[in-house]
Amino acid sequence: MAFATAVNHVLLLLIMPPLLLGVINRTKAWFAGRTGPPLLQPYYDLARLMRKGMVFSTTTTWVFRAAPLVTLSAILLAGLMVPLGRFNAPVRFTGDLILFAYLFGLARFFTTAAALDTGSSFEGMGAAREVTFACFSEPALFLAFLVLAKLSNSLSLTPMLLGLLSVPVIGLTVASLILVAAGLFIVLLAENSRIPIDDPNTHLELTMIHEVMVLDHSGPLLGIILYGAAMKLFVLSVIVLHVIAPFQVGWAPADWILFVLEMIAIAVAIGTVESIMARLQLRHVPTLLVAASLLCGFGFLLMLR
Amino acid sequence: MCVLLIMFPLLAAVVAAVVRTNRVRPWVLPAAAVSHLGLVIYILLRPETAIFNRWIGFDPPGRLVLLLLSSLFLICSFYSVGYLRLRLELSNRIFCVGLLLFLAMTTLVTCARHLGLMWVAMEATTLATAPLIYFNHTPRSIEATWKYLLVGSVGIALALFGSLFLAYAAVRQGVESSLFFEELLRDASLLSKPWLHVAFILLLVGYGTKMGLAPMHTWKPDAYGEAPGVVGALLAGGVTNCAFLALMRVDHVCRAAGESAYSGRLLVFMGLLSMIFAAVFMVGQRDFKRMLAYSSVEHMGILTLGIGLGGLAVFGSLLHMVNNAMTKGVLFLSAGNIHRAFDAKTTDEVRGAMRRLPLSGTLFLFGFLAITGSPPFGPFISEFTILIGAFNRRRFVVGGLFLTLLLVIFIGMGRTVLTIVLGRPSKAARRSSYRDGWFTGLPILASFAVVLLLGIYIPPPLRAMLNDAVRFLEVRP
Amino acid sequence: MVSALNMALVVVLLLNLFALGTSRIRAVVQAVALQGIVLGLTPLLAHPHPNLVASLIAIITIIVKGALIPRILFAAMRDVKMKREVEPMIGFMASMLLGALGTAIFIALARKLPMAPGHAQTLIVPASFSTVLTGFLLMTSRIKAITQAVGYLVLENGIFIFGLLLLEAMPFVVELGVLLDLFVGVFVISIIIHHINRAFDSLDTRRLSSLKE
Numbered sequence: 001m002a003f004a005t006a007v008n009h010v011l012l013l014l015i016m017p018p019l020l021l022g023v024i025n026r027t028k029a030w031f032a033g034r035t036g037p038p039l040l041q042p043y044y045d046l047a048r049l050m051r052k053g054m055v056f057s058t059t060t061t062w063v064f065r066a067a068p069l070v071t072l073s074a075i076l077l078a079g080l081m082v083p084l085g086r087f088n089a090p091v092r093f094t095g096d097l098i099l100f101a102y103l104f105g106l107a108r109f110f111t112t113a114a115a116l117d118t119g120s121s122f123e124g125m126g127a128a129r130e131v132t133f134a135c136f137s138e139p140a141l142f143l144a145f146l147v148l149a150k151l152s153n154s155l156s157l158t159p160m161l162l163g164l165l166s167v168p169v170i171g172l173t174v175a176s177l178i179l180v181a182a183g184l185f186i187v188l189l190a191e192n193s194r195i196p197i198d199d200p201n202t203h204l205e206l207t208m209i210h211e212v213m214v215l216d217h218s219g220p221l222l223g224i225i226l227y228g229a230a231m232k233l234f235v236l237s238v239i240v241l242h243v244i245a246p247f248q249v250g251w252a253p254a255d256w257i258l259f260v261l262e263m264i265a266i267a268v269a270i271g272t273v274e275s276i277m278a279r280l281q282l283r284h285v286p287t288l289l290v291a292a293s294l295l296c297g298f299g300f301l302l303m304l305r
Numbered sequence: 306m307c308v309l310l311i312m313f314p315l316l317a318a319v320v321a322a323v324v325r326t327n328r329v330r331p332w333v334l335p336a337a338a339v340s341h342l343g344l345v346i347y348i349l350l351r352p353e354t355a356i357f358n359r360w361i362g363f364d365p366p367g368r369l370v371l372l373l374l375s376s377l378f379l380i381c382s383f384y385s386v387g388y389l390r391l392r393l394e395l396s397n398r399i400f401c402v403g404l405l406l407f408l409a410m411t412t413l414v415t416c417a418r419h420l421g422l423m424w425v426a427m428e429a430t431t432l433a434t435a436p437l438i439y440f441n442h443t444p445r446s447i448e449a450t451w452k453y454l455l456v457g458s459v460g461i462a463l464a465l466f467g468s469l470f471l472a473y474a475a476v477r478q479g480v481e482s483s484l485f486f487e488e489l490l491r492d493a494s495l496l497s498k499p500w501l502h503v504a505f506i507l508l509l510v511g512y513g514t515k516m517g518l519a520p521m522h523t524w525k526p527d528a529y530g531e532a533p534g535v536v537g538a539l540l541a542g543g544v545t546n547c548a549f550l551a552l553m554r555v556d557h558v559c560r561a562a563g564e565s566a567y568s569g570r571l572l573v574f575m576g577l578l579s580m581i582f583a584a585v586f587m588v589g590q591r592d593f594k595r596m597l598a599y600s601s602v603e604h605m606g607i608l609t610l611g612i613g614l615g616g617l618a619v620f621g622s623l624l625h626m627v628n629n630a631m632t633k634g635v636l637f638l639s640a641g642n643i644h645r646a647f648d649a650k651t652t653d654e655v656r657g658a659m660r661r662l663p664l665s666g667t668l669f670l671f672g673f674l675a676i677t678g679s680p681p682f683g684p685f686i687s688e689f690t691i692l693i694g695a696f697n698r699r700r701f702v703v704g705g706l707f708l709t710l711l712l713v714i715f716i717g718m719g720r721t722v723l724t725i726v727l728g729r730p731s732k733a734a735r736r737s738s739y740r741d742g743w744f745t746g747l748p749i750l751a752s753f754a755v756v757l758l759l760g761i762y763i764p765p766p767l768r769a770m771l772n773d774a775v776r777f778l779e780v781r782p
Numbered sequence: 783m784v785s786a787l788n789m790a791l792v793v794v795l796l797l798n799l800f801a802l803g804t805s806r807i808r809a810v811v812q813a814v815a816l817q818g819i820v821l822g823l824t825p826l827l828a829h830p831h832p833n834l835v836a837s838l839i840a841i842i843t844i845i846v847k848g849a850l851i852p853r854i855l856f857a858a859m860r861d862v863k864m865k866r867e868v869e870p871m872i873g874f875m876a877s878m879l880l881g882a883l884g885t886a887i888f889i890a891l892a893r894k895l896p897m898a899p900g901h902a903q904t905l906i907v908p909a910s911f912s913t914v915l916t917g918f919l920l921m922t923s924r925i926k927a928i929t930q931a932v933g934y935l936v937l938e939n940g941i942f943i944f945g946l947l948l949l950e951a952m953p954f955v956v957e958l959g960v961l962l963d964l965f966v967g968v969f970v971i972s973i974i975i976h977h978i979n980r981a982f983d984s985l986d987t988r989r990l991s992s993l994k995e
Binding site: 170172174175179286287290291294295297298301302304305 | 785788789792795796799800803874875878879882885886889890905
């Protein structure tokens, strides 16, 4: 049973992420009145990129080549620690949430290092912004984890997130969780360079954050970066999903299908938010991220009463 | 009967709003004032008419403040007739309506027997007087009005907060909670102490803001400095006394609960702090209307100090309330006249007021002597009584500080006043042709006569009223 | 009913933070209006069996705080045609952090004041103190006169929250009197704002600084 769950987990983790990107793009197109790209377009893009050749700048070193691979493996490992639906994660031990956060940190470090490695000022600017905004969004993530840890009295991701399935519906607890959900959603948007923090479609130099860091990558490495980004979106969406919709049916196949449908729903939600909001001015982004931290902090305070 | 006292000015306000011409409208004021004072004296002579219902009625402190308020308003209303005659270029509709609303609302404050009702009336007073400060329509006066409104409203909001705490102090103990003064005093010893303490602090800060105690006095120099003299007199002699009445009632509740040590300490501290602030800011003050504002801060401090000390000082405090209001009337009205004659407010431009305006200038000088506590004027007696009260309780440090601060203020104020009043009239004296008239001169004389009288001899009816009030406040009813 | 009341108070606290952090004046007024509506509903949530008078009070509060007062403020703003608040004296993020810090301190300290048995589980005291603090922050650190007036509204909201503890004790006459005062106060304030604008051609209260020692 555990083996089957683990297999399902790995399969979903490997296959589903680009589908989420496709759903988001399709939602945005629907809002704009267009037909939009096919749902499986990201898969075709990845396949196309794998077939292309790579060009490396002479200023880059091994960091530039290694970064996409390190990023992908870090996110993959993090994904193995997060439970999907109501099923246990393949990897779980006490304190794995710290490892989780640090894996994300490792991924971010290598991305920014690769950006700086190119020696170009565009990438450097993007790297600086990325790291600054990360400083503001990390506290939100940690505070959210604190709330979940206090609720479930454990420091491992699986019990924390699965414990939400059986949380008592008291006013203050529900209020805390709503606050945490809002904060985590903002972190989700920030980490994956979505509007209102960053526009994934822009290519204007002065306004890019994530896009600019991968300007110099090409071919399979670019494909790996895109795939890694999609997986990051998937993993964070799973966490948000646990807080928003901790439901279960009881019968395993139905639960897997429910999970897939809920993930698609979150992707639609992200697409909706992207379509109805405009991107914030860069100097207002820290305020939004601090607000996310404060929301999670509030949730924590309410838990303390 | 009490309700008539409030309805009458309201009706007069409606009349004033309806009267069409600027010339006729000011006469509504003295008419209303005379009838108001007549009604007040009737109520005082017939104690059985004092209580109207559970919400409205007069007790000894309320009666005292009411009489004071009515007399001051009478004096100011006659002055307003003369003043408005000189300002026919501005529409005085809002001015007259505002003054009459002020009278109605301050009457309501004095006869409210419920803390919440008193609060509503105080807030209404703030709102009624704000447009009065803006009468001159200059940018500086609008700045003053804005500060007055905002700081006053915040203070009043804090006072409401404190009132709610007081009500909760009873709920907490499971006692029937109420904001009626009688019931508060009756159940005072049962109230929850932590809530009572916090409530007292909030009420002190809130009503202290309306009184103009330091450090919440920042609106006073601007508001008194920019308002017309009449408005300044009513603010300094009327609104502050209403706020003081509220503070006295709150302190009464505290004392009935057995916490007089706590409340007394705080009151003495705030009183001395106000006097210190006033002393510091009065030295070298060049604008004489702002100087009067700081003098008001000082005297509010003296009143608070008296209540905080307890015993004989309470009598002194109540007597001082009367003296201060009358003397401020003299000072503000004559300052208004001087301002008009010279078209300037600062010592740079105003010199020789005594020669330019024999009546107003001389009265301004005597008013200064009175307010700083020189015999044979009223304030000397009241301040001396407070001092004796302090020494009776062996509070020598407080008494010593009190004397020193009075001296500093005398010196500081003296420099400004003497510069303005003595000497040859400066060039600015020729800017306007204003001369003291019947209506702008006699009311000040009347007010001054009262101050002089109270310094020599306190009429038995007044003494009886003061003693009643002291007895009411000291002993649980 | 305690949990419903607590949820409503959490919404109020969040609106406080939002009002401190946004620079759009229209958004601040709308947030405070929403806060007023939520507060209008709270007496119904706090009373297990609401009676007719309580419902009447709730409706009147919602109308006054949610519709009338914002309308007065928007009318005052239309004269002046301004949309954003100039960078305030302590910055938006700093105001938000201060407000959040204050809220945290009040939530922690609320245990010090002894509460009646029925009230110990509610967030009323911390919510009331933090809203009062937010009102103070808005009044003292903002530059435009409109935002200072909105700060006064928030202050009164905070006091209203505390009044929930006294639902049985406080006579309705005074509660209505409070509402009336608030309404008239805002009315007078908006008139003054109109005059400020006429005299100075702006609502920047830094211009109101000629009266100094």
